[in-house]
Amino acid sequence: MTRAGYQKLRDQLDHLENVLMPEIEKRIGEARSEGDLSENAEYHGARESQGMLQAKINLLRGKLANASILDPTKMPKDQVSFGMTVVVKDLDCDDEEEYTLVGAGEEDYDSGKILVTSPLAQGLVGKKKGDKVDIPVPAGTLRYEILGFRFDDA
Numbered sequence: 001m002t003r004a005g006y007q008k009l010r011d012q013l014d015h016l017e018n019v020l021m022p023e024i025e026k027r028i029g030e031a032r033s034e035g036d037l038s039e040n041a042e043y044h045g046a047r048e049s050q051g052m053l054q055a056k057i058n059l060l061r062g063k064l065a066n067a068s069i070l071d072p073t074k075m076p077k078d079q080v081s082f083g084m085t086v087v088v089k090d091l092d093c094d095d096e097e098e099y100t101l102v103g104a105g106e107e108d109y110d111s112g113k114i115l116v117t118s119p120l121a122q123g124l125v126g127k128k129k130g131d132k133v134d135i136p137v138p139a140g141t142l143r144y145e146i147l148g149f150r151f152d153d154a
Helices: 003-032 041-066 119-124
Strands: 084-090 096-102 113-115 132-137 140-151
Touching: 003 041, 096 119, 113 119, 119 132, 119 140
Parallel strands: 096 113
Antiparallel strands: 084 096, 084 140, 132 140
16 A cells, blocks of 8 residues: 555544544443443443444554555556556547556545556556556456556655
8 A cells, every 4th residue: 555545544543543432432431320231222332332443443453564555656657557547548438537546445436546456457557558458347348448647646
């Protein structure tokens, strides 16, 4: 992942640990003060929320611990690679589309940021300007011509 993607995950983890978890702990404390815990739905609901939040925290910690931060500027410049924005022409409907190849945690499909490990991205990686590619995806085959590529922020 890029440094920006790493920082995004780091910020998300910080929010979960330092904002949401204390709120849940406060709810548990308030529910505990109401007395009998065996029939206290508020207490059990808060404990369940705490468990799910802890699972998210553990997942993010694992991603961050296993992350490899890549510098897009050190990637090849003459072919599609990680961190690039690729401009393609859809050969089936004659539309131009842009995709930015990003790492885990950075994907945002609505804005065209796709995982570099996705079938679409894997079909584009290593291609050069002018190449025509057929990319098998679960919904069929995508046919593109590479119009260009660039690094936006490096």
